[in-house]
Amino acid sequence: MSMAASTSTSASSGRASALPKVNGRAVVMTLYLVFLLLPIYWLVNMSLKTNAEILSTFSLWPQELTFRNYATILTDPSWYMGYVNSLIYVVINTVISISVALPAAYAFSRYTFLGDKHLFFWLLTNRMAPPAVFALPFFQLYSSVGLFDTHIAVALAHCLFNVPLAVWILEGFMRGVPKEIDETAYIDGYSFPRFFVKIFMPLIASGIGVAAFFCFMFSWVELLLSRTLTSVDAKPIAATMTRTVSASGLDWGVLAAAGVLTIVPGALVIYFVRNYIAKGFALGRV
């Protein structure tokens, strides 16, 4: 009798504590997400205001909605060419990184060879290398070979950290593919290149997508090297923005709009890679 009573109370207390716990979770997540989104919201909010409104009145949402800031950016070549330049070197970099990383990652995931561990470690150190250390040497290297202020210079410079990143991520995905598949294909008379393109690459398609996404992202967010290696013709949007801050310092609406536009590429594809974000940042592990 007493035992039944005690179990029933413990059960009811368990239920009572379960209900607020669910709410507690929701509250924590809501608070955290609000903390994350508030600064971004503020940027979007500002990009939709006129400069006069930004400076004169303080409001939580635009009183007179305007898209003029976006129009300014999208019609002025010195602004929108920044986006074009960034996109060009980012795409070049992603293509180079993925195409050289694919065979290398395959080698690391399937074979042991002389010095493989050292090489793998050396690649990691390059992902971790501070861009500040490389800024000046890169500047001199690319100036001396006449590549300064070209898209290819920035794309090559970003290979420093993106190629190791791509190798590590792809290796993480490839180790999940059983080796029997390779062996069966070879028995079936596939040559290595044909096997790799026809059979293996479709199997790790999601891995290639994730690696490409992260190469794109890390090249897109980097400023120090891309700013150092360009002056006019290949100037990235990031550098265009910093110049405007220091020079005029007043056109907040346009600055905010430019910032919002740099978030767009990430925001567009983030849904597709949502389950791989942790894996990508952790270099293909996890």
Add this chain to the structure above:
Amino acid sequence: MEKTVNHKAWFLVLPVLVLVAFSAVVPLMTVVNYSVQDTFGNNEFFWAGLEWFDEMLNSQRMWDALGRQLAFSAIILAIEVPLGIFVALNMPKKGFWASVCLVLMALPLLIPWNVVGTIWQIFGRVDIGLLGYTLDKLGIPYNYTQDFFAAWATVIIMDVWHWTSLVALLAYAGLQSIPDAYYQATKIDQASRWAVFRFIELPKMQGVLMIAILLRFMDSFMIYTEPFVVTGGGPGNSTTFLSIDLVKMALGQFDLGPAAAFSIMYFLVILLISWVFYTVMTNLDKRETGR
């Protein structure tokens, strides 16, 4: 997976080797070259031996920057790791809301670093930013360009905002790998919430947490863009971290020798941490395959 010995695999690695060597070894050799030479302009260089290293090791400026750097890294780790774990524990396990959380949490991670700086620069301004304005109206003096404390607070909150999600996402990935049977067992044993965390969730998250901590330490150790945009290293030198100081020295003042010596020492520290990271990674891989 059993790997076959195949030295011909070198041919598959060769393109990567050539490319990364071109963009890593050549510049690094330039740095080494500068670090042992002195110049009076006109591209004439003199052997200077270890003079620059000696000078940098005795330079108050570098030790100050290093001190600030370590303080910064320690503070953000102390905030981001517990907060990230806490958030991960509270995330929905699956379904629609899990996706929503994943997408929204990843958003700050994908914003260009200088835009992160710009966002917080605006957000913290007393006249037009929500944070600065609110603090000002509450009567709290807040000016991140003048006040030492406000500058540090802004830079730290910005980093917490920017990167806590990374820790949370990694911890979440670790939590996802815990089989349901474990939780059922804890229910049967009537384990307390703390016991579940301490003896089941934390050990299972250990590997990913190590990765998260090392990644965060590494990236905070070479932080440049965000504080540069927000505070420009100021007020005074109070938020001048190692990378900011290095760039100032190398590209601003063109002090090639000291900057190169600085770079090499900086790089050696990174090399050391990389090695720890690599060891953790390979141990994790071994545990995975040994399962």
